[in-house]
Amino acid sequence: MSNIFTTNGAERILSDKAFLVSETDEKGIIVFANDDFCSIADYRVEELIGKPHNIVRHPDMPRAAFKDLWDTVKTGKTWTGFVKNKTSSGNQYYWVYATVYPIMREGRRHYISCRRKPTADEIESAIALYKTL
């Protein structure tokens, strides 16, 4: 599924049609990841399920961004923002525009994240913003 991204040095750039989806339980443990997510992050789905979502966390991402994400979704609201993630080897990264939202699954709160391609300008602004956090 290499048509889902292109590579530019250490960066993987999502294609326009890439749509990455993952679902976590209320603690942020991954219970589902779709093919696009697996292929960009370089994992098999079995390797992701049961792991905390910070498995793809890139060290450049400020803690404050995730605090904001969790604070928002825990109150039942939708969080949108730009996230830099790392691939399984840790040698590559990819930026996404994420929409995270709580759902109820069998009486329990779960969260879904859907991700699309950010523009180069949006990535630039996110980098600048995250440097200040």
Next chain:
Amino acid sequence: MFDISKSDYLVLKQAIQECRNFVLEKVNETAISPDARSARVNDLLHDLNQFAGEYKNVRDANYIQAGMLAMSVFRAKTGELSNVSMANCTQNGSGVLKETTNFYNGLMTRLKELFSEIENGFSRISHNDLRIPFKADGWHHDIRALNEHNQ
């Protein structure tokens, strides 16, 4: 309306362009600030910003529904058929309809690509121009991609 200053006209034009890019998903975020000189133009900019905000809510809900759909298919594939409620993540009544439209449009785009390739193939056959081989990954690939898009 037509006696607005050139600078306000450009601000308004730019704001409309931003909205367009946002709706066409060329950008993910947009923020239109009412910083024109004329109060009337600012009023229009304010409206545009509000419409963009409303549109974003619908789009967010659509993404989530598309995600729900992806998960349902995943669960169906792995044999675990659970009920997911679309209603839980629909922020307004048109959400589900919009989502269906999204998928329909995506599917249609793929179908159009597929058809234009088939058409292309036929026209080459009828023009006896088969020197250039068909795409290496062939139609079966497109059908698979069509299927994947659907998931």
